[in-house]
Amino acid sequence: MAELASCTLEREAFDSLFEALERRGYGVIGPRVRDGAIVYDRIAASSDLPVGLTDEQDGGHYRLVPREDAALFGYNVGPHSWKRFQLPAQRTLWRGKLDEDGNLSDIVEGPAEPERLAFLGARSCELHAMGILDRVLLGGSHPDPAERAAREGVFIVAVQCSQAGGTCFCASMGTGPTAQSGFDIALTEVIEDGRHYFVTAPGSDAGRELLAELPTSAAGAAEEGAASAAHARAAAQMGRELDITDIRELLYRNYDHPRWNEVAERCLTCGNCTMVCPTCFCTSVEDVTDLERTSVERVQRWDSCFTIDYSHIHGGAVRQSAHSRYRQWMTHKLATWIDQFGSSGCVGCGRCITWCPVGIDITEEARAIRASEEAVHAGAR
Amino acid sequence: MAKAKVAVWKFSSCDGCQLSLLDCEDDLLALAGQIDIAYFLEATSEVVEGPYDVSIVEGSITNLHDAERIHEVREQSGALITIGACATAGGIQALRNFADVGEYTRVVYASPEYISTLRDSTPISAHVPVDFELRGCPINKAQLLEVIGALLAGRRPRVREHSVCVECKQRGTVCVMVAHGTPCLGPVTHAGCGAICPAYDRGCFGCYGPMESPNAAALNAQLAVNGAEQIDLFRLYRTFNAAAPAFKEASEL
Ligand code: SF4
Ligand code: SF4
Ligand code: SF4
Numbered sequence: 001m002a003e004l005a006s007c008t009l010e011r012e013a014f015d016s017l018f019e020a021l022e023r024r025g026y027g028v029i030g031p032r033v034r035d036g037a038i039v040y041d042r043i044a045a046s047s048d049l050p051v052g053l054t055d056e057q058d059g060g061h062y063r064l065v066p067r068e069d070a071a072l073f074g075y076n077v078g079p080h081s082w083k084r085f086q087l088p089a090q091r092t093l094w095r096g097k098l099d100e101d102g103n104l105s106d107i108v109e110g111p112a113e114p115e116r117l118a119f120l121g122a123r124s125c126e127l128h129a130m131g132i133l134d135r136v137l138l139g140g141s142h143p144d145p146a147e148r149a150a151r152e153g154v155f156i157v158a159v160q161c162s163q164a165g166g167t168c169f170c171a172s173m174g175t176g177p178t179a180q181s182g183f184d185i186a187l188t189e190v191i192e193d194g195r196h197y198f199v200t201a202p203g204s205d206a207g208r209e210l211l212a213e214l215p216t217s218a219a220g221a222a223e224e225g226a227a228s229a230a231h232a233r234a235a236a237q238m239g240r241e242l243d244i245t246d247i248r249e250l251l252y253r254n255y256d257h258p259r260w261n262e263v264a265e266r267c268l269t270c271g272n273c274t275m276v277c278p279t280c281f282c283t284s285v286e287d288v289t290d291l292e293r294t295s296v297e298r299v300q301r302w303d304s305c306f307t308i309d310y311s312h313i314h315g316g317a318v319r320q321s322a323h324s325r326y327r328q329w330m331t332h333k334l335a336t337w338i339d340q341f342g343s344s345g346c347v348g349c350g351r352c353i354t355w356c357p358v359g360i361d362i363t364e365e366a367r368a369i370r371a372s373e374e375a376v377h378a379g380a381r
Numbered sequence: 382m383a384k385a386k387v388a389v390w391k392f393s394s395c396d397g398c399q400l401s402l403l404d405c406e407d408d409l410l411a412l413a414g415q416i417d418i419a420y421f422l423e424a425t426s427e428v429v430e431g432p433y434d435v436s437i438v439e440g441s442i443t444n445l446h447d448a449e450r451i452h453e454v455r456e457q458s459g460a461l462i463t464i465g466a467c468a469t470a471g472g473i474q475a476l477r478n479f480a481d482v483g484e485y486t487r488v489v490y491a492s493p494e495y496i497s498t499l500r501d502s503t504p505i506s507a508h509v510p511v512d513f514e515l516r517g518c519p520i521n522k523a524q525l526l527e528v529i530g531a532l533l534a535g536r537r538p539r540v541r542e543h544s545v546c547v548e549c550k551q552r553g554t555v556c557v558m559v560a561h562g563t564p565c566l567g568p569v570t571h572a573g574c575g576a577i578c579p580a581y582d583r584g585c586f587g588c589y590g591p592m593e594s595p596n597a598a599a600l601n602a603q604l605a606v607n608g609a610e611q612i613d614l615f616r617l618y619r620t621f622n623a624a625a626p627a628f629k630e631a632s633e634l
Contacts, residue, residue, distance in 0.1 A: 035557075039555065060558075060559055060603065062559050062560045080553065084553065090551060265596075266602075267599065268544070268595075268599055270568035270569075271543060271546055271547045272546050276550065288539070290530070291412055291529070291530050291533070293530075293534055302547070302550070303547075306543075307543040307547065307593070309541060320594075322596065355556060357559060357565070357567075357600070358599055358600070
């Protein structure tokens, strides 16, 4: 896609993008500041974006700090992910009536027409995460119609990272930092020599049509070079690294590794890592009756493999210990996911590291297990 | 179907949890259609004799009289559910468990010789078998309706025991601990409130007591890294659920 003719859009003209999206009837969701972090919510103009801010991230640590420039996208991913829109934290699947004998009638399914949304500011790791979640939710033999409807109409404006965050490791996972597909338009922000502009590239016919309406100019070699330099800068700045060589076999071999006990001592089993992960998809389904038992609804809400109830089967919960819950999560992300869905479940966005209240780091846990094997091998030589 | 005969009992408590029942506004009529309130002194002085299908018990046991009375309540009740931090963990009044109750009495009352009290404030479950414990200080009225509704329908109540963090993230709140460095008990606290405090930029106070698998030692280590002193940790846990075993232990670490 990157080969397609790229153009430049000046910062002063950036709001023409919002206008074009609005003309097409899209509600725009994008990054904005709330309660000291960059979250995804409704935005209507470039002034709603986190102008001139960046995020400082490390294990269990996130702070917004001012930048020296007025960049619109000078930060990385925050606590929210697009999962919130693909798979809402809570939704009613259907409502119905119960008669005196307890028979169900008048079932009304799902929400009405979903709103047409545009996601503005999705990063490369996030496009990969959306693809992975699509495969999970829509790829099987029983795709969810509400999820499909919500997803199909989405218009995606990707933003190419020009810097990486303290907990990013998309380069290790092969999911970034530069998006090659999965968007309608991709933007690279450049601030250089007193000029602030965006190098734009279409990724679909819809994107090409929309770009044609914006006041762009053809990008020259210097501008394309500046965009490539920005992409390279992000790739060189990864805050974390994960060696994924034979990672599936590594974890399968180490099901009884003492490291699981060690991490269990630090893990709070709070579930934050799974809630912020853009691909974690576990939900629970609950049937709700009213006091009179005349109406009933089925509600789906985010759940987590870190809760005891989540592994509750006849007779009790299978995963009682923190050890078994952490191991389940990490092994699913990095190993069993590959068997189940044909790719890793981790895109290296770093959210689980930053938003873990005690800063447990998936890359560090994997490294410790690998290093212990290497030490054993070295000892054997 | 015959209406369930329900009694609401008070032991040592502030009445806030019972009031949640009267506070059910929109659902009060529906509730009245489903249950007969046979004993509820907070609402009416009319009393219908037991036995009762369901007893809802608020408050902790702090004196000999109540230690006997709770057995009478248990004997007259089909299901007994306890509501609130007092009934499920001993409440704020269990702070005396960590001190000399005689000294407390002398400080608080003008004529301490009239006071007859037990050394400890204890939850109802320390005295009689309890069918369901609904946590919170105060309880969440939606959860109370859910417990009553589930009881009437003969199903398990949908009351989850995981951390407050799960509710906090579902709500989309920015974590006050990670993003602001504010001490928060959410990771070790039982869900149910809907993560109200972090949504108003405050750390969780632990009103619902310990969650299903609390790891307070690990949380305390991180709170210390973020600058909390030993005394801050102590104060954090010594509130409404001070005597809940996991919080008691955490405050002594
Ligand atoms: S496991 Fe962690 S780094 Fe990987 S995708 Fe999920 S949140 Fe991001
Ligand atoms: S790894 Fe961190 S975020 Fe995940 S459950 Fe454990 S303490 Fe919570
Ligand atoms: S603010 Fe508190 S309750 Fe919310 S996620 Fe953070 S630690 Fe958990």
